Amino acid sequence: MSLAPYLATRPWLRNLLKPVASWYANAASYRQLGLHYDDLISEENEDVQRALKRLTPKESYDRVFRLRRATQLSLQQKILPREAWTKPQDDVAYVSQLLAAVEAEAKEREDLDTIVPLKAH
Known part of the structure; x- marks a missing residue:
């Protein structure tokens, strides 16, 4: 379950949590290693x-x-x-979108594979 749809409908809550999210992303320190979140x-x-x-x-x-x-860098x-750190505006989702599409295709494939045909009387 994701909070994203709930936050999307409440801009005041999103604005309230944005500084906390930025702090957390910096505290996670993956940007200091030049990584993106999707990495x-x-x-x-x-x-x-x-x-x-894909x-x-x-x-x-x-x-x-x-x-x-x-x-x-981790081994060392x-x-x-600081100038080589990943900037927040550069930290874009590039795998998450593809992953969502792959999961949707897998769900559709599963749904189609489990269809039970109705018998006509």
Whole structure:
């Protein structure tokens, strides 16, 4: 269950929680390693694997580069210089949208596979 639809209908609540969300994103420190939020999605799910296959070659390359750089920084126990951190406006969802489409297709496929035909009398 997501709070997003509830927050979307209540702008005053969204505006109230926006600073907390920004603080949390900065406290999570993934941006300090140059990562995007969608880079944190676990790749162990089949739907995620299908969504990642739909990335453009550039998006796929950029994702791998960010993950390798973050791994190297983590091993060295370092962070990027402040000017290289991921900016909030650059932290856009690029896998989540594809993942939602893949999940919707899987749900539709499941629904179509479980249709029981009605017998005519």
